[in-house]
Amino acid sequence: MARQNKSEPIKFKIEESIGVLSSSTNGWQKELNLVSWNDQPPKFDIRSWSPDHLKMGKGITFSNDEMNALKEIIQNAGL
Structure with a gap:
Protein backbone atom coordinates (compact mmCIF):
# COMPACT_ATOMS: atom_id res chain seq x y z
CA MET A 1 0.00 0.00 0.00
CA ALA A 2 1.44 3.38 -1.01
CA ARG A 3 1.86 6.19 1.46
CA SER A 36 7.43 -4.41 8.81
CA TRP A 37 7.14 -1.41 6.47
CA ASN A 38 4.53 1.29 7.25
CA ASP A 39 2.74 -0.92 9.79
CA GLN A 40 2.16 -3.70 7.23
CA PRO A 41 2.81 -7.41 7.91
CA PRO A 42 6.55 -8.16 7.90
CA LYS A 43 8.32 -9.33 4.76
CA PHE A 44 11.72 -10.86 4.19
CA ASP A 45 14.09 -8.02 3.41
CA ILE A 46 17.65 -7.90 2.08
CA ARG A 47 19.47 -4.56 2.25
CA SER A 48 22.46 -2.77 3.78
CA TRP A 49 22.02 -1.16 7.18
CA SER A 50 24.11 1.32 9.13
CA PRO A 51 25.51 0.02 12.44
CA ASP A 52 22.69 1.71 14.41
CA HIS A 53 19.98 0.53 11.95
CA LEU A 54 18.76 4.12 11.50
CA LYS A 55 19.94 4.40 7.89
CA MET A 56 19.52 1.89 5.09
CA GLY A 57 20.48 1.32 1.51
CA LYS A 58 18.28 0.18 -1.33
CA GLY A 59 17.02 -3.32 -0.94
CA ILE A 60 14.49 -5.90 -1.96
CA THR A 61 11.59 -7.48 -0.09
CA PHE A 62 10.05 -10.92 -0.50
CA SER A 63 6.70 -12.32 0.58
CA ASN A 64 6.69 -15.80 2.15
CA ASP A 65 5.75 -17.33 -1.23
CA GLU A 66 8.53 -15.42 -3.01
CA MET A 67 11.10 -16.47 -0.40
CA ASN A 68 10.03 -20.10 -0.72
CA ALA A 69 10.37 -19.86 -4.51
CA LEU A 70 13.83 -18.29 -4.15
CA LYS A 71 14.89 -21.02 -1.73
CA GLU A 72 13.74 -23.69 -4.20
CA ILE A 73 15.55 -22.00 -7.10
CA ILE A 74 18.78 -21.84 -5.09
CA GLN A 75 18.49 -25.48 -4.00
CA ASN A 76 17.75 -26.65 -7.55
CA ALA A 77 20.76 -24.70 -8.82
CA GLY A 78 22.93 -26.63 -6.40
CA LEU A 79 24.11 -23.51 -4.60
Whole structure:
Protein backbone atom coordinates (compact mmCIF):
# COMPACT_ATOMS: atom_id res chain seq x y z
CA MET A 1 0.00 0.00 0.00
CA ALA A 2 1.44 3.38 -1.01
CA ARG A 3 1.86 6.19 1.46
CA GLN A 4 -0.87 8.81 1.19
CA ASN A 5 1.51 11.71 1.79
CA LYS A 6 4.94 11.32 0.19
CA SER A 7 6.41 13.78 2.69
CA GLU A 8 5.66 11.39 5.55
CA PRO A 9 8.69 9.38 6.62
CA ILE A 10 8.73 5.67 5.85
CA LYS A 11 8.06 3.70 9.02
CA PHE A 12 9.88 0.44 9.57
CA LYS A 13 10.45 -2.05 12.33
CA ILE A 14 12.90 -4.93 12.17
CA GLU A 15 10.77 -7.74 13.60
CA GLU A 16 13.48 -10.41 13.39
CA SER A 17 17.16 -10.33 12.47
CA ILE A 18 17.84 -13.51 10.51
CA GLY A 19 21.46 -13.08 9.47
CA VAL A 20 24.30 -10.97 8.12
CA LEU A 21 25.29 -11.66 4.50
CA SER A 22 28.33 -9.35 4.40
CA SER A 23 30.02 -6.46 6.21
CA SER A 24 31.85 -3.44 4.84
CA THR A 25 34.80 -1.57 6.30
CA ASN A 26 32.54 1.39 7.21
CA GLY A 27 30.43 -0.81 9.51
CA TRP A 28 27.42 -1.20 7.24
CA GLN A 29 26.09 -4.75 6.92
CA LYS A 30 24.00 -6.43 4.25
CA GLU A 31 21.37 -8.33 6.22
CA LEU A 32 18.40 -10.64 5.83
CA ASN A 33 15.66 -9.54 8.21
CA LEU A 34 11.90 -9.70 8.65
CA VAL A 35 10.82 -6.05 8.38
CA SER A 36 7.43 -4.41 8.81
CA TRP A 37 7.14 -1.41 6.47
CA ASN A 38 4.53 1.29 7.25
CA ASP A 39 2.74 -0.92 9.79
CA GLN A 40 2.16 -3.70 7.23
CA PRO A 41 2.81 -7.41 7.91
CA PRO A 42 6.55 -8.16 7.90
CA LYS A 43 8.32 -9.33 4.76
CA PHE A 44 11.72 -10.86 4.19
CA ASP A 45 14.09 -8.02 3.41
CA ILE A 46 17.65 -7.90 2.08
CA ARG A 47 19.47 -4.56 2.25
CA SER A 48 22.46 -2.77 3.78
CA TRP A 49 22.02 -1.16 7.18
CA SER A 50 24.11 1.32 9.13
CA PRO A 51 25.51 0.02 12.44
CA ASP A 52 22.69 1.71 14.41
CA HIS A 53 19.98 0.53 11.95
CA LEU A 54 18.76 4.12 11.50
CA LYS A 55 19.94 4.40 7.89
CA MET A 56 19.52 1.89 5.09
CA GLY A 57 20.48 1.32 1.51
CA LYS A 58 18.28 0.18 -1.33
CA GLY A 59 17.02 -3.32 -0.94
CA ILE A 60 14.49 -5.90 -1.96
CA THR A 61 11.59 -7.48 -0.09
CA PHE A 62 10.05 -10.92 -0.50
CA SER A 63 6.70 -12.32 0.58
CA ASN A 64 6.69 -15.80 2.15
CA ASP A 65 5.75 -17.33 -1.23
CA GLU A 66 8.53 -15.42 -3.01
CA MET A 67 11.10 -16.47 -0.40
CA ASN A 68 10.03 -20.10 -0.72
CA ALA A 69 10.37 -19.86 -4.51
CA LEU A 70 13.83 -18.29 -4.15
CA LYS A 71 14.89 -21.02 -1.73
CA GLU A 72 13.74 -23.69 -4.20
CA ILE A 73 15.55 -22.00 -7.10
CA ILE A 74 18.78 -21.84 -5.09
CA GLN A 75 18.49 -25.48 -4.00
CA ASN A 76 17.75 -26.65 -7.55
CA ALA A 77 20.76 -24.70 -8.82
CA GLY A 78 22.93 -26.63 -6.40
CA LEU A 79 24.11 -23.51 -4.60
